Each structure stands twice: as C-alpha cells, then as structure tokens.
Amino acid sequence: MGRKGLLIDYEYCTGCHTCEVACKQEHHYQPGQWGIKVNELVMETFHKVAVDYLPFPTDLCDLCVQRTAHGELPSCVKHCQAACMTYGEVSQLVQEMEKKAKTVLFAPK
Amino acid sequence: MGHDKIVTSTAWSPGPGCHGGCGVKLFVQDDKVVRVEGDEQHPFSNGRACPRLLAMTQYMYHPDRITYPLKRVGERGTGKFERITWDEALDAIEEKLGRIRDEHGPEAVLFCQGTGRDIGGPISFLAYSYGSPNWVQLGLGGHSCYTPRLGAMMATQGDYAVLDAAQFSELRYDDPEYELPKVIVIWGQNPMPGCPDGFFGHWIVDCMKRGSKLIVIDPRWTWFASRAEQFLQIRPGTDGALALGLIHVIIKEHLYDKAFVEAWTEGFDELKARAAEYTPERVAEITWLPQDAIIAAARLYAGAKPAAIHWGVPIDMNPEGSTVAQAISHLWCLTGNLDVPGGNIIARPSHGVTTYPFSTQEMHELYGEEFVKRLNEKRIGANEYAMVRNFRGWAQPDLTVQQMLSGEPYPIKACWIQTSNILGGQAVDVRLHHEALKKMEFVVVADLFHNPTSMAVADIILPVASFAEKESFRSWWAPLQVIAPAVQVGECRSDWEINLELAKRFNPELKKRYETVKDLINDRMKVAGTSYDELKQAGGWVMPERGSASRPYRRYEKGLLRPDGKPGFRTPSGKVEFYSRSYAEWGLDPLPYFSEPPASEVRTPEQYEKYPLIMVTGRRSSVYFHSEHRMIPWLRECDPDPIVEIHPSVAKPLGIENGEWVCIENDQGRIKRKAVVTPIVHPKVVSVPHGWWLPEQAGQEPKLFGIWDVNCNVLTPTGTQSKSGYGGGAYKTTLVKVAKLREGRDRNG
Numbered sequence A: 001m002g003r004k005g006l007l008i009d010y011e012y013c014t015g016c017h018t019c020e021v022a023c024k025q026e027h028h029y030q031p032g033q034w035g036i037k038v039n040e041l042v043m044e045t046f047h048k049v050a051v052d053y054l055p056f057p058t059d060l061c062d063l064c065v066q067r068t069a070h071g072e073l074p075s076c077v078k079h080c081q082a083a084c085m086t087y088g089e090v091s092q093l094v095q096e097m098e099k100k101a102k103t104v105l106f107a108p109k
Numbered sequence B: 001m002g003h004d005k006i007v008t009s010t011a012w013s014p015g016p017g018c019h020g021g022c023g024v025k026l027f028v029q030d031d032k033v034v035r036v037e038g039d040e041q042h043p044f045s046n047g048r049a050c051p052r053l054l055a056m057t058q059y060m061y062h063p064d065r066i067t068y069p070l071k072r073v074g075e076r077g078t079g080k081f082e083r084i085t086w087d088e089a090l091d092a093i094e095e096k097l098g099r100i101r102d103e104h105g106p107e108a109v110l111f112c113q114g115t116g117r118d119i120g121g122p123i124s125f126l127a128y129s130y131g132s133p134n135w136v137q138l139g140l141g142g143h144s145c146y147t148p149r150l151g152a153m154m155a156t157q158g159d160y161a162v163l164d165a166a167q168f169s170e171l172r173y174d175d176p177e178y179e180l181p182k183v184i185v186i187w188g189q190n191p192m193p194g195c196p197d198g199f200f201g202h203w204i205v206d207c208m209k210r211g212s213k214l215i216v217i218d219p220r221w222t223w224f225a226s227r228a229e230q231f232l233q234i235r236p237g238t239d240g241a242l243a244l245g246l247i248h249v250i251i252k253e254h255l256y257d258k259a260f261v262e263a264w265t266e267g268f269d270e271l272k273a274r275a276a277e278y279t280p281e282r283v284a285e286i287t288w289l290p291q292d293a294i295i296a297a298a299r300l301y302a303g304a305k306p307a308a309i310h311w312g313v314p315i316d317m318n319p320e321g322s323t324v325a326q327a328i329s330h331l332w333c334l335t336g337n338l339d340v341p342g343g344n345i346i347a348r349p350s351h352g353v354t355t356y357p358f359s360t361q362e363m364h365e366l367y368g369e370e371f372v373k374r375l376n377e378k379r380i381g382a383n384e385y386a387m388v389r390n391f392r393g394w395a396q397p398d399l400t401v402q403q404m405l406s407g408e409p410y411p412i413k414a415c416w417i418q419t420s421n422i423l424g425g426q427a428v429d430v431r432l433h434h435e436a437l438k439k440m441e442f443v444v445v446a447d448l449f450h451n452p453t454s455m456a457v458a459d460i461i462l463p464v465a466s467f468a469e470k471e472s473f474r475s476w477w478a479p480l481q482v483i484a485p486a487v488q489v490g491e492c493r494s495d496w497e498i499n500l501e502l503a504k505r506f507n508p509e510l511k512k513r514y515e516t517v518k519d520l521i522n523d524r525m526k527v528a529g530t531s532y533d534e535l536k537q538a539g540g541w542v543m544p545e546r547g548s549a550s551r552p553y554r555r556y557e558k559g560l561l562r563p564d565g566k567p568g569f570r571t572p573s574g575k576v577e578f579y580s581r582s583y584a585e586w587g588l589d590p591l592p593y594f595s596e597p598p599a600s601e602v603r604t605p606e607q608y609e610k611y612p613l614i615m616v617t618g619r620r621s622s623v624y625f626h627s628e629h630r631m632i633p634w635l636r637e638c639d640p641d642p643i644v645e646i647h648p649s650v651a652k653p654l655g656i657e658n659g660e661w662v663c664i665e666n667d668q669g670r671i672k673r674k675a676v677v678t679p680i681v682h683p684k685v686v687s688v689p690h691g692w693w694l695p696e697q698a699g700q701e702p703k704l705f706g707i708w709d710v711n712c713n714v715l716t717p718t719g720t721q722s723k724s725g726y727g728g729g730a731y732k733t734t735l736v737k738v739a740k741l742r743e744g745r746d747r748n749g
C-alpha cells in the first residue's frame, strides 16, 4: 500500500472550521492543540478581494489511522461541509489534482 | 473510543443551536454521549456536520450547564440560586402565573423566544394553553427575522418559496426531475456559517461545484462574493431600491417570462409603472452600486433559466422589510422561476405536519379560527398593525417593550423566557430591555446555561434538554423527521415535556388529549399517516410523496396549492399578485417601494457627520449560534474575540492597528471591540458581530457577563419598525463612529 494523503480542493474550502473541530473531537485534543488548522488569506487583487481558506494538517494529524484501519473516512474528510477534502493514496490523489482548478496535496508523516 | 450503541437522530436546536435538519449519529457509552458524527445515510446533510454539532459533547457535559431546577434566593442580579425539585419549580410557576392570570388576565404574561428553531411549537402551545396572546420574540426590533419575508410571500404568492437544492427529494441532485439553478443570487446571506431557515448552507457549494454561477449582494466580500460572477457591494438598507432597479431592467428589456406572467399573475402593469420610477441611474445613486453592475446583474439573473434567489435576514432588517421582501419575491415570479426545478420552489412543512405554526392557516388548524381571532383582541400590535393582526400570531416586539414599561393599555406582569438570551442577544436597545425586564414581577427562564438574561432577572430556572436527550419531531420543510433520545443529562427535560406538563395544569382539558409528549407528536403526525415509533422504525425520516402538496414542482398547475383544489395560488385572486390585494386591505402600499434607512447620510446628514460609519451587525460565525457557545472551548478558540471589521482606509487615519481594542459609539452608548483591519468590509461600513457576552467574566449585576462592554445592541435603537409592523429593525443601518481607546478611562472601564 502506498503512502496516504489529504487532497484539499481549496476552490471550495469555505473556512467553516468543521475539519478542526472534527479532528479535536476524534482525538480529544485540548484547546491549543490542532490536528488541522484553517488558514485565511484575504488580499486585494486587481478587481476584487480574494478570500481563500486552506486547512493545514499539523504534526498532530495521524491521518486518523484508527478510523481508516477499518475502512472509515478520516473525521475531517467525512464531515467537511464543502466536501472538498479527499483521503487516499498519494499517487491517486495526484491524478485527481490534474482535473481540478485549485488543489493542495498533503502527505503528513 | 468505544461505544455501546449508536442512536441516529435529527439535529435541531439545543446543542448546535440551529434551525436544524442534519442527520446525526450519537455514539453512546455508559449512558453518555461520547462522540457525535454526521449520518451518511441522511439526505439533508449526507454525513456532513458543522463545528457546533461536532462539539456537542463539550456542550452537553459542560461544567456550567444547568442540570436541575433553580430558584433565586438572593436579590435579583446577585446570582444566588438554590437547587429545587421539578415539582417545587412547577408548583411555584403554576401558583404564580395562575394568580397573575386571575388578577390581570392571561395577556399580562409574555411568552418570549429567540429565533425560530425548535422552540416556536412548544412555546406557542404553552402560551395558548395558558391563554396569553402574547407570544413574542422580545427585543427583536421590527420583528425582523423571517416573518416579514414570510408575510410578503404569503400575501403575494400564497406560499413560501426557497432555493431549489433538491432538498425535497431523497435522491437529491440525482433526481431526474431536478435541474440545477444556472444562476444563484445570494442576497444578504453568507451560507458558510450555518443553516438558515431549514436550509443547509453548503448546499450552495454543492450547486457551485455542479456549475451554478453566483451573483452575490452584500456589503461584505464574503467567500461567496470572492467566487461570484458578479458581486454587488451594496449600501446597507437599500436592498429594496436594488430589487426595484432589477425589476425595472427586467421589464424594460423584456427579460421576464411572458407566458407565466400572463397566465399566472396579476398587477403586472401596476408593477411596471412603479418600477419605472427606479431607473438604474437612480438606483445606483441610492445603493452605491455602479449602474452597469445593476443592469448586468438583471441580465444575468433573468437570462438564465432556471435561476434562484437565496436570501437572508438583512432583507427583514431593511426599512419597510416586508416591502423589500415583496419586491425580491416578485423577481422569481416575474422570471417564471416559481416552483420550477432549479428555481424558487414552494416550501411547505413536510406532509402538512406542523411542529411550529408558520402561518395563520396552521394556527387555525391547530387551535381553531375562533380562538386565533380572540387572541387578536389583546395581542400586542394586532390593533396597530393590520398585517400583524392577519399574519401569524406574534406580538409586535417594539410595542411590547414599551408596554412593559408603560403598563398601557394593560400591565405586563411576568415573562416566560425559553431558550432566549434577550439581553445578550437579539434585543435592540439593551438598556431599555434591561429596565423593562427588571420591572416584571415574575420571570421564568428555561435554558441550558446561565446567561446575562437569566442572571439579571430569572426567579426560577428550568434546565432544558439538548436534542440528544429528547423525543421530538421536525417538519421544517423536509423531510419529516424524528428526534430520538440517546441519554439523560441530570434532570434536564425537553421543551415539549416542560411545556406540555404546564399546559395541562393551565388547561386541564389537555389531560384527556395528551398523556405524554409522544401522544402530542403522534397527534400532529396523524396527517402524515404515521407515528413517532413507526417513523423511527422506518429509519427516522421520510420525504413528502411525489405529487403531494408538500413536494415540488409546478403545484399551481395541478391544483395542489389552493384549499378549493383549483389550479393557481393560495392568494385572494388565485394568482401571484404583483399588486397585492392583501397589502391594500391592510392599508399598506400594494406595490413595493424603497424607503431610506431611519438614520443615514441621506436622511440624517447631521447625525451622519458625527457618526460616519454604518454598523452592520449579525455577520454569522460558524462556531456560534447567535449568542450561544462562547463557553465551549473547542469553538471559542476558533473565534475567540468580539471583533469589529474595519476597512484599512478607515483604520489608517484613525491610527488603528489590526488586533487593537477600539471603542465604537453613538449617542446611545459605547462598546469595545478588537479591530480586524480588512478590505472585506466596505469603507463606509463596520461589521460588528452580534450575540457577544463573556461567560468567563462576572455574571452578577452590574457586569452581566460583560454585555455593556461588548454587546453591539447597546448601540441599536428600538422603534424603527416598518409601517406593516414587520421588518425594519436597524441591525444593519445604525450609525456609529470608531475610535482608539482612551488611556485610563476606557482601558479599565
């Protein structure tokens, strides 16, 4: 089995914080501990204000091994309200990237 | 973590706090909910969930949660309460409210709720069983929360309509009958943080992924605005002018649906004449929008078929909110987008089951026409406002607070406040409401946590169950769903359980009808041909049947909407009325029009010179439901501070840095906020999120958890209601100025 990762389609990430809290619940993380943290980028471009969000899996992300081991989706992926996170093998996620406008692939340790 | 069982249920209110609808899995171990997840099988949310739902365990088992009845033992405001039993609490309430009813009549008691959610059903049931006509969203300026929109839709099209995201079908987007809206207009709403009015916000994202283009109308660059084909950064409070401007262009350029207009509407010529007054030139001046943008938006919306409008509570908060709602709803009728796939589809409570009476018709069905009429004799605002009298059963909130203070035309003696934090939440002019509430002889608060309102005025507090602890039902809009209890927490009881018990004491007739809450639920579910247990057995939810009155599409063609079974709409004329006969009968302008906000650069230029920024309150947070959840650690750390968003061009000359605490003030008061300097707000606008109080601070008077420092409604006025009584709360149009904190005085204060 190849290395696993998270593909984020940040064209559609709304910054809703669901992934963060899903992860905290799953791992009983204390306040201040984040398995994933959503970043906001607000910038004036030529004709508009660009508002983008991107969740960043931290060192506390274990890709939800306890869930994926028995076929369940990682908690963040399952609950993501925009359904913009995909869990899978990195090699396959790369192929997904070819098809999408704005993506980031994370392969946490 | 392990679990003994999984209970599937429906999220609705206490917990996530919301208007509900999600399918939920509650993981239980040793009679404790240890984890909450979305239910993948559920068509409303497909396994997704918001942060508030996922933080349920911290909410349910929070050390500050009230888990048994309390009575006040010290002076009001000292925070001294003592544990009592349910029997003691209910007996005391029965005795006290019974005596007030004998001495002053049942109308002397207000039954106060916050925003709709799951509470409207049980609280109106209790109010009417007690005999009071005064069911009220106390504090809600201009009654500006959905009711103005509902009233406008009911009057002009005989039903309510919502954006079609295939939410009435178990197959959702794959339903062969469904079409995707080619264009979606998001008007004064940010669908990211939650689920307004029974609508899962991220359905809009589902549609975007499938190809819907967006037009966004908002004073803020939301995430949706940044992804829109067209963004109209509108001046707050001028949505009515924009709607009329769009109508103007659509009619002038013949972009409307002629066949639909001819066959199914009346009053087109009158609307055309009215809209002629709203040229793009004039509308541009009123709204701060470029003329071209108004014309382009009209063309994009009307040129796409189907297209749909998704709107938010700022519509109600416009001056003359019920009129603005009328104008916007005309847009989907003019373009033939009413009740067609991918348009604005008629939304009725699933299977005709009423949980929360949303219309006069439903009130009649539950309580009888005679009874509802009788309520009008004493209902506050029913005499002053024909629309209030004829639509739903609310007391008008601005008049209510005046009456609490004046005792005219009759005294108000007590308040039953159920899951509503009036002083930390919806009440405009907080000081006035504080004063009014303190005058009450007796106040019951039913809630899950202490809050500024319970601290200031509660005499008895009843502990309320979260949705995970109760048996209930939901039919707003679809599917018809049951809510199943997973556990018991302390001595908490559900709103229905509390209210049914007291209702029986005030109206012994009810004892024969409902022994348990389940009897009541089953009675309400009879029209659907099912029962609580049956539906629970069958998976917990069911969509309305194809071809039934609560399932789209084109029901006006099939005679499914009118009581007489004829094709057409449930309006006086049977048609969509661009010229509203009901409005005319109620003494209102039958056609939509624009009215300038009560305070603005145009209407009150002197005040504007002193207070040059428009404060828009109420931008939603995905981790809070209005004034809730500030004490939930996982949530608070996502959105920790009461902030104000200021445009860099405003902050710079004032010397305000990002992250610095500033004060916001006007003649009514001053509050403190942490500045977020950002280009997402319009330079003439500051965005000040609502619902802020600080549970970590002292709750006793005079602090009341910091409301005088941080609650934006210290600055908003009362008495700005529309001519109809519905709409006009100045939550989006209050003028303020922002300044750096002054050393000494502000920092310690």
Ligand code: SF4
Pocket: A022, A023, A024, A026, A035, A036, A057, A058, A060, A061, A062, A063, A064, A074, A075, A076, A077
């Ligand atoms: S995959 Fe699991 S551990 Fe990693 S961020 Fe998502 S929820 Fe947290």
Ligand code: SF4
Pocket: A012, A013, A014, A015, A016, A017, A018, A019, A020, A038, A053, A055, A079, A080, A081, A082, A083, A084, A085
């Ligand atoms: S849950 Fe999904 S949409 Fe929400 S912030 Fe995380 S990645 Fe973005």
Ligand code: SF4
Pocket: B011, B016, B018, B019, B020, B021, B022, B045, B048, B049, B050, B051, B052, B053, B194, B195, B200, B201
């Ligand atoms: S706000 Fe929406 S996602 Fe959250 S629990 Fe309520 S219905 Fe579900």
